[in-house]
Amino acid sequence: MSYRGRIAPTPTGDMHAGHARTFVAAWRRARDAGGAVVLRIEDLDPLRCRPEWTAHAIEDLAWLGVTWDEGPVYQSARRAVYADVWRRLRDAGAVYPSTVSRKEVRDAAHAPHEDEEDAEPLFPPALRPPADAGRDAASPAGVVWRFRVPDGETIRFDDAVRGPQAFTAGVDFGDFVVWRKDDVPAYELAVVADDVAMGITEVVRGEDLLRSTARQLLVYRALGAAPPAWCHLPLVRDAAGKRLAKRHQALSVRELRARGHTPAEVLALAGAGP
Ligand code: GLU
Numbered sequence: 001m002s003y004r005g006r007i008a009p010t011p012t013g014d015m016h017a018g019h020a021r022t023f024v025a026a027w028r029r030a031r032d033a034g035g036a037v038v039l040r041i042e043d044l045d046p047l048r049c050r051p052e053w054t055a056h057a058i059e060d061l062a063w064l065g066v067t068w069d070e071g072p073v074y075q076s077a078r079r080a081v082y083a084d085v086w087r088r089l090r091d092a093g094a095v096y097p098s099t100v101s102r103k104e105v106r107d108a109a110h111a112p113h114e115d116e117e118d119a120e121p122l123f124p125p126a127l128r129p130p131a132d133a134g135r136d137a138a139s140p141a142g143v144v145w146r147f148r149v150p151d152g153e154t155i156r157f158d159d160a161v162r163g164p165q166a167f168t169a170g171v172d173f174g175d176f177v178v179w180r181k182d183d184v185p186a187y188e189l190a191v192v193a194d195d196v197a198m199g200i201t202e203v204v205r206g207e208d209l210l211r212s213t214a215r216q217l218l219v220y221r222a223l224g225a226a227p228p229a230w231c232h233l234p235l236v237r238d239a240a241g242k243r244l245a246k247r248h249q250a251l252s253v254r255e256l257r258a259r260g261h262t263p264a265e266v267l268a269l270a271g272a273g274p
Pocket of ligand 1: 191
């Protein structure tokens with residue numbers, strides 16, 4: 001099977017040097033394997049994404065020397081694909097509608113990994129609805145849909161960088177959102193739907209998403225789809241050890257470029273050689 005990779009920026013702000021490093025690494029890995037690259041714009045969230053940030057991301061990637069064979073594909077235009085996956089998950093009994101508010105989850109839950117950056121309160125299994133809830137829902141709109149995780153099961157996978165990984169459902173993560181109350185498909189559903197539809201053979205992304213990979217493997221299984229290989233790259237951190245975020249404006253690719261830095265210098269700033 002020939003390699004198919006993807007680069008998937010989320011346009012909620014200007015790309016920073018850390019993102020640039022991840023995207024360039026994903027691109028190189030695909031090219032080294034003689035593979036194809038799909039550019040996918042993860043602009044699902046209408047409140048947080050802006051067209052100018054999408055335009056900037058595309059421009060910044062091109063400036064960095066990244067090339068792609070397909071796309072840009074816009075997640076905001078693929079609602080029908082996600083609705084179809086939602087339907088399949090509903091039919092498989094893998095997901096359920098929940099009227100439990102975020103505050104109720106917070107109050108009832110404990111977050112065992114509060115020190116970790118991607119920690120979120122575990123959805124308490126006691127607040128799940130009956131097993132057949134939502135089976136006859138015609139659409140996901142108007143209510144949160146969650147994936148029912150197999151409590152106690154350890155999800156394992158091999159990572160090209162980090163080696164063997166293990167996350168236990170109900171301990172490291174709980175029932176996760178696949179469709180938001182405001183009728184926006186959630187990241188975990190959309191990313192799997194797209195990676196399957198696009199025939200992605202290896203996912204290269206930041207290690208902040210390791211735990212999400214365990215969630216996503218459950219979605220693959222529920223869909224009866226073969227998962228790709230995984231490669232999670234270390235995140236770039238600032239002097240205080242905090243990971244770079246879009247709020248670190250000084251390290252935005254555009255800002256560095258405006259100050260006269262070359263693409264190689266931008267990547268070197270983020271810790272990667274040219
Ligand atoms: N859109 C995510 C980001 O910009 C990447 C998600 C993924 O690669 O699965 O960090």
